[in-house]
Amino acid sequence: MESKFQFAKEIIGQAGQFIRKNMTKDLIIEEKTRFDDLVTELDKEVQTLLVDSIHARYPNDCFLAEENNLTADITKGSVWVIDPIDGTVNFVAQGCDFAVMIAYYEEGQGQFGLIYDVMNDVLYSGGGQFDVTANGQKLPPFTDKPLSRSLICVNSSMASQNFMGLANLGCQTLGVRCFGSAGLSICRVLSGRLLAYFSKISPWDYAAGSIMGEKLGYKICDFYGKKPNFETRQEVMFVPKEKLKEIQKYVH
Amino acid sequence: MESKFQFAKEIIGQAGQFIRKNMTKDLIIEEKTRFDDLVTELDKEVQTLLVDSIHARYPNDCFLAEENNLTADITKGSVWVIDPIDGTVNFVAQGCDFAVMIAYYEEGQGQFGLIYDVMNDVLYSGGGQFDVTANGQKLPPFTDKPLSRSLICVNSSMASQNFMGLANLGCQTLGVRCFGSAGLSICRVLSGRLLAYFSKISPWDYAAGSIMGEKLGYKICDFYGKKPNFETRQEVMFVPKEKLKEIQKYVH
Incomplete structure (x- = not known):
């Protein structure tokens, strides 16, 4: 290997x-x-x-x-x-x-x-x-910080539609960013710059980040917390595992 | 000087x-x-x-x-x-x-x-x-390109509220980005990466960009096309002068 x-x-x-x-x-x-x-x-x-x-x-x-x-x-x-x-x-x-x-x-x-x-x-x-x-x-594993000291990254059309309550989550954080690259947004999560990333993307968009994230305490999942299907384009989030429940209070 | x-x-x-x-x-x-x-x-x-x-x-x-x-x-x-x-x-x-x-x-x-x-x-x-x-x-002066081949940068809360029709403008373009720095967003406009930038900001956020932009065919203005007051925090846009009318078809 x-x-x-x-x-x-x-x-x-x-x-x-x-x-x-x-x-x-x-x-x-x-x-x-x-x-x-x-x-x-x-x-x-x-x-x-x-x-x-x-x-x-x-x-x-x-x-x-x-x-x-x-x-x-x-x-x-x-x-x-x-x-x-x-x-x-x-x-x-x-x-x-x-x-x-x-x-x-x-x-x-x-x-x-x-x-x-x-x-x-x-x-x-x-x-x-x-x-x-x-x-x-x-890169170090995820270390906890409050939503109020964190930034998130959201696909711009999902943000503008308040998809599944994403705008409400955004209001709990320091703000929302949007870069237009799934890979680079996931890297900002992996390096601790962003707390989480939300978008509608395909397996090749999240596969590499998912494998690296697994090692550092992050997971890729759909908005119900389930593993994506690795086949179709889906709404997914890339989040610290220990923050998933807190995030799902707003995004559901 | x-x-x-x-x-x-x-x-x-x-x-x-x-x-x-x-x-x-x-x-x-x-x-x-x-x-x-x-x-x-x-x-x-x-x-x-x-x-x-x-x-x-x-x-x-x-x-x-x-x-x-x-x-x-x-x-x-x-x-x-x-x-x-x-x-x-x-x-x-x-x-x-x-x-x-x-x-x-x-x-x-x-x-x-x-x-x-x-x-x-x-x-x-x-x-x-x-x-x-x-x-x-x-840096070269602005050269025209269609909205459909351009990206814009919008303050995330203005984007999510479709402030003055900004989301409608976004739909005419390749997409909306949000970086969280007025200065660096304006630099992306100055270097031709983004077509325009929209936010609610203060004089120190737009003064430097405004002076550089003047030289390359861009202007800072409020949503009615008027010069901002250089005193208070205002909704402004930083746009190519020759695109202002086209942008104002959607943002008004």
Whole structure:
């Protein structure tokens, strides 16, 4: 597993380098489900680069990924979950605040996760048997703090609809932030900057963070506290386990 | 003016260094108007450091600043507008995403503005007779792009209340972001990452950005398009001048 983890770190670094090198050229931007659901040629190229590298080294492993309809079931065999560019809208509009994400499962057990903040060159990685680190610096487990001294991150349309009472929770905290990247928002929770993250996202958006979070006292769950299905896009929260009950007083 | 601008760059760098050096110690955090309106001893110390430096060099200049009730009228004489830590809540909860801001006026005319992203060590500065730069790199003037390819930044409570139709504007764009720092949000507009910024803020929150923006085709105004009063906390927007009419179709 150690060498597989090292390999994942190498290829995610290469993917970041590839993005930084190619992002300045005129990109073909396509709309997927609607005008604000974007994909670029780079999303697809980066995924191909990652899948091809993994397939060459581990030919029997399977894939669950954002592009190209790769839909392996994470509960069976060795499965890599890939989001080539998380935060594609930020990538297109801002040229920053996006991430590459990789998670690795064996028979449904998360072995390690990686989230690479490409433009800040910060790699969050670990989980399973590995320490969770940010560029090699070990991240501490969650330590309790009151809602009134915490910030949360909420998907902007869920916030504006007060979905399941999220705005009420927001009022108990120092405020609500919104960054537009699931991966980087989860990293802010993992590093203790934000208390929790709420959004409607897909398995490749939360897989890596979920594996790292498990090691530090956080969990990904739906709004009823249940594990998400790792298949469809769902409303989920990434929260400290010991804060779940308190959060569910407001969000239900 | 050149030497005054150089001097401002020096002292804002010193202020940032002072914050980075002292932010890890246990800070005294006080609540101002309510539990989520915070000030720390560092806010006050940084302001004193800046005001003392300026006063020693320019003893006749006056001050409009966030702390300690310094309330000069920017339309008269030589006035420095100072926000020692913009984004104090981020500073306390996240240890990042905050800025030091300085603006300088003579007889109501903005001469230069500076916004220092302390943790990323990026200084945005210029306006008046000076080019607007980010760490010395000249920023280009606004170039038009459609709402449907743009992001906006909205204060989270204004967004959740659909204040003046802001949520309707949000639906025309790629999405809404919220960072919790007026200065850094304005810098994202100045650097072309965000199209516009909407919040309820005070003169020291928008003065520096306003002077830099003037040079690049942006303006700070209230929701009716009028110049803010530079006295009280007001709902304002920081927008490209040539987009104001289009934005006001949704925000009114």
